[in-house]
Amino acid sequence: MIRFAAASKSYIVDGALVPALHPVDLDIEQGEVFGIIGHSGAGKSTLLRLVNLLERPTAGKVFIDGRDVTDAQGADLRRLRSGIGMIFQHFNLLASRTAADNVAFPLRLQGGMDESGIAARVNELLALVGLAQHARKYPAQLSGGQKQRVGIARALASHPSILLCDEATSALDPQTTASVLELLADINRRLGLTIVLITHEMDVIRRVCDRVAVLDAGRVVELGTVADVFLHPRHPTTRRFVAEADHREGRGPEFPGVDGTLYRLSFRGDATYSPLLSRVVRDTGVEYNLLSGRVDRIKDTPYGQLTLAMRGERLDDALAQIRAAGVDIEEVTR
C-alpha cells in the first residue's frame, strides 16, 4: 500500500516558497488501478513523483507497505526505486538502442544477471507486451503505441510491485490509447501490481481505474470509486471532466418547451439492460420524453445514463419503483 500522510510540496520560485501540493492524506491499496486527474498545474506529476521520491515532500510523509520511505537514501533508495516502474508521455526510450536493448537497460544497470538471463527476461517481457516480433527495431521504426509498449516492458523488467504512469497515453491517438490501456489492465490483472496513473482525461480513468482522486490547485477535491465519481460528480472540477468525457457542455441541459420534471437516471451492472422503464410506464401510466442517453462501461461494469422529462399523476410511485430496482435518480435543474 502507498500512503501519503499530510504530504505536501512547495517549490522555490524566485526565492519564495510556492505550494504545488497542499497536505495530502491518501491511501492507494495494493493491486488497485488508481487514477489521479486534474488540469495542467494541478499537482499531478508532483504527487506521482513523491511515490518514487523523484520529488521529496516539503512536509509530511510517504509510506510504502507500511515503511516510512520519506527520507530513503543510498541503497535504501535504490531498492525502493527498483520496486517501482515508471512510464512517460514521451516514452523516454534511448534512440540508439533497439527495443530489446531498451528493455535490457535497467537489468544491465542493476547488475547481478548474466547476458543469457537478461536475454530470456527481455524476450519474456516483449512477449508480454505483444512486441516479440519487434525486438530488433529501433524506436524510430516503431509506432507511438509500440514505443509505449517498450516503455511498459522496460518498466516491468525488475519485477516492480508498483507501476507509475505519467500521462502515458496523452501522445497517442484514441485507438492506440485504448489498446495501451487494455494492456495496463491486463498487466494489473495478471501480475497483481499496483498502478497509479495521472491523466487529464476522464475517459482514461473510466476505462481502466478502480478509484480516482481529483486534484485541483494542489488539493484532492474528490476521491472515490470511479463509478461513484463518474456517475455522481460533486465538485465543479469533476463535473467539468465528466461532462467532457460525455461530450456534453459543462452547464446544465436546457430543454425549452419540454413538459415535465427532468431526471437523470443512472443504471449500473445488470440493471443497465433490464426493461425497467417500460414496465414502470405500464404500471403507473406516467409519460416520459427521452432527452439524452448513453450506455457504456466503467472498467468492466456496464452503465447507462438517461435524461428524461417525466410527468403523470403517479410520478412519485414511478420514481419509487425505479429506485427500488437499484437505479439512482437525480432531479436535474433547468
Ligand SMILES: Nc1ncnc2c1ncn2[C@@H]1O[C@H](COP(=O)(O)OP(=O)(O)OP(=O)(O)O)[C@@H](O)[C@H]1O
Ligand atoms: N521544479 C519545479 N520548480 C518550480 N515549480 C514547479 C516545479 N515543478 C512543478 N512546479 C509547479 O508546481 C505546480 C504543479 O505542477 P505539476 O507538474 O505537479 O502539475 P501537473 O498537474 O502535473 O501539470 P501538467 O499536467 O501540466 O504536467 C505548477 O504550478 C508548476 O508550475
